[in-house]
Amino acid sequence: MTETVLDIKHWGNNLGVRLPAAVARAAHLHADQRVRITVEGERIIITPLRDEPLSLEQRLASFDPERHGGEAMSV
Secondary structure, eight states: OOOOOOOOEEETTEEEOOOOHHHHHHTTOOTTOOEEEEEETTEEEEEEOOOOOOOHHHHHHTOOTTTTTTOOOOO
């Protein structure tokens, strides 16, 4: 288990905590990753959200030949 003590700081109109690199690594977190914040009593729980893999149907529905360099799909 990785544990550290941090100070809560003002970040604009909000409060923020910066996670040390060792804590982020131990929790497999990375910059720009979406997380869920849950408050249970006096505990704050940060849970990483994992992207569900897209099905082939979902991938094909989002295909745009203009955006993908003029690639074509046979119909």
